[in-house]
Amino acid sequence: MIRHSVMVGWADGPLKRYVDDARLQFTVLMHRSGQVLAQHGFQSRMDVQTACALSAAINATADSLGTMIDGAPFRGLHYAGAARQMHLAQLHVGDGVLLLLSVFDRESSLGIVQLYLDELHAALAASAPADEDAPPALAEDFERDLNTNLAALFGKR
């Protein structure tokens, strides 16, 4: 059976504090598969999804490459661009591993980000809900909405 993860904003508070404390431009918390859990700073939801897909790919690649050439996955990736820097971290929360992409400019630094990352990690670990069953999300007659929406997307009506 397929699990669906229930999000009720448990990460929003800790993430907001992290953005303020570490003076970030934007940040996004995601599953290792690239699914968005929470974000601050992105204007477009589509941009968030793309950022997550690429971050998950970077993480997976670094895991495999590190294991191959150094015997252990590379962790805590950091890249300094001309105007912005990004930091990609793995956070062990509950039973799983989440990824956190942090983007900052000259208002912050790698040291500050790492400092507040530890606090964020602890806050997330404390607030993460236990994995439990949730009620069905969709009504049984969801097909009508699905068919109507897909037809509209493809210009079939």
Next chain:
Amino acid sequence: MSLVNYATREITCKIVYYGPGRSGKTTNLHYIYGQVPGDRKGQMVSLATQTDRTLFFDFLPIDLGTISGFTTRFQLYTVPGQVYYQTTRKLVLQGADGVVFVADSQARQLDENIESFQDLHANLAEQGVDARQMPLVIQYNKTDLPPEIITPMAELDEVLNFRNVPSFPADALHGPGVFETLRGISEQVLRRLSTGERR
């Protein structure tokens, strides 16, 4: 793993287009990208080689609109089909909510289809996923080619579709079958969310 946000009433699902090299996975996404209005899709990201073969994955986020009161978004991925990108395929398959297997209908590609289908099942098993429980549809692409060089759909079904999942003939380059395939996998994936099944 579908993500459901009951507070904001949002659902996000990951769909992976899987199949042998040059079967038309990326072409499916290109066609969808071309059809979906700009405000309902994100940027299509293609990590490809200089010859446009998929190196890592293609990615296209689309907004399906409101379904049963939930804003529903699908993240469409393709895997690289070439045999030597095995590691990459495993990475992209992680967390998939549904799989579209894009088979190449050309008769000379039959062995590649079988090998890729077996590869899919092996990779799911390696990730602890019971392939029988994974929403799956099969698309037989390139059915527009001359009949003498393609394998009839009934024969392909006999070889590949032992689970009797929904299967669709398609010409992804020009569009026929792409919509039906996406609707097929969408129904299967979302049905899980209407019955509250868990892994």
